[in-house]
Amino acid sequence: xxxxxxxxxxxxxxxxxxxxxxxxxxxxxxxxxxxxxxxxxxxxxxxxxxxxxxxxxxxxxxxxxxxxxxxxxxxxxxxxxxxxxxxxxxxxxxxxxxxxxxxxxxxxxxxxxxxxxxxxxxxxxxxxxxxxxxxxxxxxxxxxxxxxxxxxxxxxxxxxxxxxxxxxxxxxxxxxxxxxxxxxxxxxxxxxxxxxxxxxxxxxxxxxxxxxxxxxxxxxxxxxxxxxxxxxxxxxxxxxxxxxxxxxxxxxxxxxxxxxxxxxxxxxxxxxxxxxxxxxxxxxxxxxxxxxxxxxxxxxxxxxxxxxxxxxxxxxxxxxxxxxxxxxxxxxxxxxxxxxxxxxxxxxxxxxxxxxxxxxxxxxxxxxxxxxxxxxxxxxxxxxxxxxxxxxxxxxxxxxxxxxxxxx
Amino acid sequence: xxxxxxxxxxxxxxxxxxxxxxxxxxxxxxxxxxxxxxxxxxxxxxxxxxxxxxxxxxxxxxxxxxxxxxxxxxxxxxxxxxxxxxxxxxxxxxxxxxxxxxxxxxxxxxxxxxxxxxxxxxxxxxxxxxxxxxxxxxxxxxxxxxxxxxxxxxxxxxxxxxxxxxxxxxxxxxxxxxxxxxxxxxxxxxxxxxxxxxxxxxxxxxxxxxxxxxxxxxxxxxxxxxxxxxxxxxxxxxxxxxxxxxxxxxxxxxxxxxxxxxxxxxxxxxxxxxxxxxxxxxxxxxxxxxxxxxxxxxxxxxxxxxxxxxxxxxxxxxxxxxxxxxxxxxxxxxxxxxxxxxxxxxxxxxxxxxxxxxxxxxxxxxxxxxxxxxxxxxxxxxxxxxxxxxxxxxxxxxxxxxxxxxxx
Numbered sequence: 001x002x003x004x005x006x007x008x009x010x011x012x013x014x015x016x017x018x019x020x021x022x023x024x025x026x027x028x029x030x031x032x033x034x035x036x037x038x039x040x041x042x043x044x045x046x047x048x049x050x051x052x053x054x055x056x057x058x059x060x061x062x063x064x065x066x067x068x069x070x071x072x073x074x075x076x077x078x079x080x081x082x083x084x085x086x087x088x089x090x091x092x093x094x095x096x097x098x099x100x101x102x103x104x105x106x107x108x109x110x111x112x113x114x115x116x117x118x119x120x121x122x123x124x125x126x127x128x129x130x131x132x133x134x135x136x137x138x139x140x141x142x143x144x145x146x147x148x149x150x151x152x153x154x155x156x157x158x159x160x161x162x163x164x165x166x167x168x169x170x171x172x173x174x175x176x177x178x179x180x181x182x183x184x185x186x187x188x189x190x191x192x193x194x195x196x197x198x199x200x201x202x203x204x205x206x207x208x209x210x211x212x213x214x215x216x217x218x219x220x221x222x223x224x225x226x227x228x229x230x231x232x233x234x235x236x237x238x239x240x241x242x243x244x245x246x247x248x249x250x251x252x253x254x255x256x257x258x259x260x261x262x263x264x265x266x267x268x269x270x271x272x273x274x275x276x277x278x279x280x281x282x283x284x285x286x287x288x289x290x291x292x293x294x295x296x297x298x299x300x301x302x303x304x305x306x307x308x309x310x311x312x313x314x315x316x317x318x319x320x321x322x323x324x325x326x327x328x329x330x331x332x333x334x335x336x337x338x339x340x341x342x343x344x345x346x347x348x349x350x351x352x353x354x355x356x357x358x359x360x361x362x363x364x365x366x367x368x369x370x371x372x373x374x375x376x377x378x379x380x381x382x383x384x385x386x387x388x389x390x391x392x393x394x395x396x397x398x399x400x401x402x403x404x405x406x407x408x
Numbered sequence: 409x410x411x412x413x414x415x416x417x418x419x420x421x422x423x424x425x426x427x428x429x430x431x432x433x434x435x436x437x438x439x440x441x442x443x444x445x446x447x448x449x450x451x452x453x454x455x456x457x458x459x460x461x462x463x464x465x466x467x468x469x470x471x472x473x474x475x476x477x478x479x480x481x482x483x484x485x486x487x488x489x490x491x492x493x494x495x496x497x498x499x500x501x502x503x504x505x506x507x508x509x510x511x512x513x514x515x516x517x518x519x520x521x522x523x524x525x526x527x528x529x530x531x532x533x534x535x536x537x538x539x540x541x542x543x544x545x546x547x548x549x550x551x552x553x554x555x556x557x558x559x560x561x562x563x564x565x566x567x568x569x570x571x572x573x574x575x576x577x578x579x580x581x582x583x584x585x586x587x588x589x590x591x592x593x594x595x596x597x598x599x600x601x602x603x604x605x606x607x608x609x610x611x612x613x614x615x616x617x618x619x620x621x622x623x624x625x626x627x628x629x630x631x632x633x634x635x636x637x638x639x640x641x642x643x644x645x646x647x648x649x650x651x652x653x654x655x656x657x658x659x660x661x662x663x664x665x666x667x668x669x670x671x672x673x674x675x676x677x678x679x680x681x682x683x684x685x686x687x688x689x690x691x692x693x694x695x696x697x698x699x700x701x702x703x704x705x706x707x708x709x710x711x712x713x714x715x716x717x718x719x720x721x722x723x724x725x726x727x728x729x730x731x732x733x734x735x736x737x738x739x740x741x742x743x744x745x746x747x748x749x750x751x752x753x754x755x756x757x758x759x760x761x762x763x764x765x766x767x768x769x770x771x772x773x774x775x776x777x778x779x780x781x782x783x784x785x786x787x788x789x790x791x792x793x794x795x796x797x798x799x800x801x802x803x804x805x806x807x808x809x810x811x812x813x814x815x816x
Contacts, residue, residue: 022622024455026446027629027658029439033460038434047432048467050460052441059456120605138790159623161791197528214430215567221435250435269705275691276684279705283683286759286793294711297677297687297703299696303745307702307715337711351694382546383569385694 011046012178013071018052019060019079019088020158032077032156032163039171044180055079060091068095068151072178075170078158080141089127092155096146098128106133106142131155138165145173152177186225187233190250191243192398196220202239206232217387218394221250245401252397253281259404260291260341265369267400268337269295270308270329272320272346273363277393293337298329308332308344321346321358323376326366330374341404343367343396349388363392367399375403419454420586421479426460427468427487427496428566440485440564440571447579452588463487468499476503476559481582486566488549497535500563504554506536514541514550539563546573553581560585594633595641598658599651600806604628610647614640625795626802629658653809660805661689667812668699668749673777675808676745677703678716678737680728680754681771685801701745706737716740716752729754729766731784734774738782749812751775751804757796771800775807783811 016036022028033050040047048071053063067074079088093100107125124140127133134143134154139162146153154170156163191199196215199222203211209232212223224232237244245255260267269278279295282288296307301320304310309332310325318324329344347363354360361381368374377399381391424444430436441458448455456479461471475482487496501508515533532548535541542551542562547570554561562578564571599607604623607630611619617640620631632640645652653663668675677686687703690696704715709728712718717740718733726732737752755771762768769789776782785807789799 018458021620023442024445024458025449026442026444026455027449027622029437029442030458031437034431034434034437036434037432041433041435046462047434048462049471050426050432050438050458052458054454054456063457120608161795164792200528212429214435271684273691274688275696275700276679276687276703276705279684279707280682280688283681283707283757283797284794286757288683289707292683293708294715295684295703295705295707297684297705299687299691299703300701303702307744336715349691349694384572386692387569389691 011181012073013048014040014045014073014075015049015051015067015071016047017063017067017074017076018050018158019055019076020052021055022158023052023078024054032158032160035160035164036075036077036167039167043171043175044183055087057087057091060088061095064091064095064153068148068153072150073152073174074154076153076155077163080144080155080157088155092131092144092146093128096128096130096148096153098130100126101129102126103133103142109135110140134166134169136162136166138162142166143170145170150177184225185229186223187229188250189222189224189233189236190219190245190247190255191222191236191240192219192245192252192255192401193395194220194240194243199236199240202235203232205235216394217391218398219245219252242406245405249285251281251284252394252401254285256282256397256400256404257285257288257291259401261287263404265291265340265404266293266338267291267341268293268333268339269342269396270333270344271295271297272299272304272329272344273349274345274347274389274392274396275299277389278343278345278396281393281397293339296333296336304329307336309336319358321348321362321364323364323366323378326364327374327376330366330368334368334370340370341368341400343400345392345396347388347392349385349392351385361388363388363395365392365396365399367396367403369403372403375399419589420481421456422448422453422481422483423457423459423475423479424455425471425475425482425484426458426566427463427484428460429463430566431460431486432462440566440568443568443572444483444485444575447575451579451583452591463495465495465499468496469503472499472503472561476556476561480558480586481560482562483578484561484563485571488552488563488565496563500539500552500554501536504536504538504556504561506538508534509537510534511541511550517543518548542574542577544570544574546570550574551578553578558585592633593637594631595637596658597630597632597641597644598627598653598655598663599630599644599648600627600653600660600809601803602628602648602651607644607648610643611640613643624802625799626806627653627660650814653813657693659689659692660802660809662693664690664805664808664812665693665696665699667809669695671812673699673748673812674701674746675699675749676701676741676747677750677804678734678741678752679703679705680707680712680737680752681757682753682755682797682800682804683707685797686751686753686804689801689805701747704741704744712737715744717744727766729756729770729772731772731774731786734772735782735784738774738776742776742778748778749776749808751808753800753804755796755800757793757800759793769796771796771803773800773804773807775804775811777811780811783807 016033131144143166144155208227210226214221247254276297298304310328326344333342350360366374366376381388424441539552551574552563616635618634622629655662684705706712718736734752741750758768774782774784
């Protein structure tokens with residue numbers, strides 16, 4: 001079996017720990033670990049383990065001690081807020097044989113930002129004596145850095161924007177003491193509307209290449225490392241080239257964004273069951289106003305008729321979820337929004353509303369370029385309401401990509 | 409310190425493990441652990457630990473052995489696909505002293521679904537001899553259940569919709585062998601547009617109540633357990649009642665959904681910088697068509713003028729990001745969409761486009777009920793483009809809630 005493995009003996013062992021019942025109780029997905037790991041992975045580090053531990057003394061102390069024993073670097077998030085459910089500071093003092101001390105410099109900085117009467121100023125300025133505070137420009141709790149012999153322990157706030165603001169400083173300290181390994185030459189490819197298994201079958205011809213296949217809803221990312229990377233890349237590009245898309249971030253919306261800007265095309269969407277989700281994805285990248293003009297979220301039939309000029313008899317005869325309706329939606333959209341490219345989506349996201357003929361998960365799509373005929377299709381997606389919506393958004397983005405890339 | 413702690417000695421110890429480099433490399437956030445933990449938490453279970461481990465024999469075996477030693481129940485996700493980067497099956501055989509065997513029943517079921525010529529049919533039908541396969545209605549890899557003495561080990565596919573489809577069977581086996589503890593009487597409250605610290609300060613009057621504070625972008629969830637829950641709940645409702653919202657799922661969109669339906673109001677949005685995000689949130693709950701008619705995503709000024717009847721001179725004089733513009737947007741929206749309630753949002757999400765007068769993060773809002781005057785405001789949000797958009801969406805939803813709840 002081939003894999004994106006730790007290979008050398010000199011790899012830095014890194015564990016990322018989330019502290020807090022909000023993660024353990026499933027209330028908050030652990031996006032902090034994903035953020036941290038993604039950045040470290042891109043620099044060439046490999047992460048040995050993610051852990052989430054409760055806001056509770058015994059298991060937290062035990063988990064932190066275990067991590068510090070096994071790893072070179074431990075990066076924790078959460079548990080530093082000023083509020084009554086945060087206990088981490090005291091536990092960190094115990095863990096590092098420190099006393100809790102008031103940091104005058106941290107207090108001064110907080111006073112300057114928040115005024116003299118900010119409640120709990122002293123609590124937020126108190127940390128274990130062995131900790132170096134890391135400035136938090138986005139919030140009140142500083143990050144903490146402990147140099148424990150050769151090992152590094154970082155403790156960052158759990159609020160993502162605060163953690164993200166402090167993280168560059170963590171990276172600076174980490175890279176100074178544990179430089180990242182030289183990067184292996186690899187390749188990352190993204191394919192839309194293709195099954196993981198087809199890519200897998202093609203890649204079996206390259207047993208020396210380490211392969212990572214990451215299926216998403218509607219597209220697959222392939223990472224290649226090790227030997228024969230270039231040959232494997234060429235084989236995939238040759239076999240599935242019409243489904244290959246370019247996106248540094250690995251997202252369909254970025255691929256559409258780049259394709260529109262490169263081809264100087266403007267775009268709009270007419271969304272029913274996706275309710276604005278296609279548009280929201282298209283504005284995630286800065287500079288979207290260069291190609292994206294706007295959308296009509298036509299959730300009700302009245303809006304489909306009034307704004308998109310869908311014929312009431314089409315709705316009556318074929319229903320709102322029909323290829324006839326989405327074709328009229330996209331035909332109405334392009335002149336209304338004065339754009340070059342558009343997509344229309346109408347479907348039954350569920351959990352109710354399905355019929356024998358059109359079960360839940362049935363979604364119709366029409367994509368169109370100005371001056372050409374619409375391209376339409378009907379798909380049946382499995383899964384929850386959220387999954388049907390997510391897959392519909394991805395399919396709509398892929399349909400846009402197809403008409404932009406293939407109909408040049 | 410008060411907390412949502414494990415208290416009894418009879419609590420079932422449960423660990424949720426994600427297997428795979430896609431989680432460890434930060435490529436995929438560990439939403440499976442959140443899904444599983446949320447359901448278990450609601451049933452009264454407490455989760456001892458989340459872990460993510462690599463697709464690699466030594467650390468994976470070590471991690472699984474450690475978990476099985478420490479816990480009563482271990483639930484793994486990932487590593488069961490048919491593709492070349494999945495190694496879990498062999499490791500599970502080693503872990504449980506099993507041989508790998510072809511399950512004829514699983515193979516037959518797969519053949520019925522996928523045909524005789526589905527590639528890798530044998531691989532997907534092979535599992536350790538001590539495993540009981542758990543039927544996967546959504547995909548090809550069955551889940552695996554191991555009864556190891558008194559301990560339970562579940563291994564589920566990593567694709568969320570497949571894992572979610574198998575999970576009810578996991579819950580059935582778990583509840584039969586480890587019944588959940590009797591639920592403590594608790595309370596969950598949600599407040600919008602309020603600082604965590606204000607809630608915290610009020611809750612210090614109830615030292616015997618165990619408090620969990622979960623800040624989100626734009627709202628805070630409070631969980632109360634233990635003693636004096638009712639008194640603490642009343643105190644918070646009294647002090648911050650105008651900011652309290654009702655939502656079983658703890659989301660502003662559900663609160664707006666319920667408030668609209670209860671008050672028989674229809675709704676639409678006019679979105680610029682949020683690009684459809686408010687609308688997409690409003691259709692997440694089934695039955696949205698009862699109140700939500702649609703939206704105009706007016707990303708460009710032309711669309712603001714053409715569809716929402718914003719005066720070109722307003723855009724020229726005050727700019728697209730101004731209270732004057734959002735007020736005209738919402739005034740144009742209500743008659744266009746023929747709705748009772750609407751909200752308009754226009755802002756600078758960044759990272760560029762800011763000025764000295766209107767820095768990045770400046771966002772203007774106007775909410776309006778038919779026949780009343782618009783309520784408008786300007787906020788400055790910190791953080792990344794994604795954070796500004798997310799906070800703008802939450803603030804727009806909160807503004808809608810306010811005019812629906814308070815202007816009755």
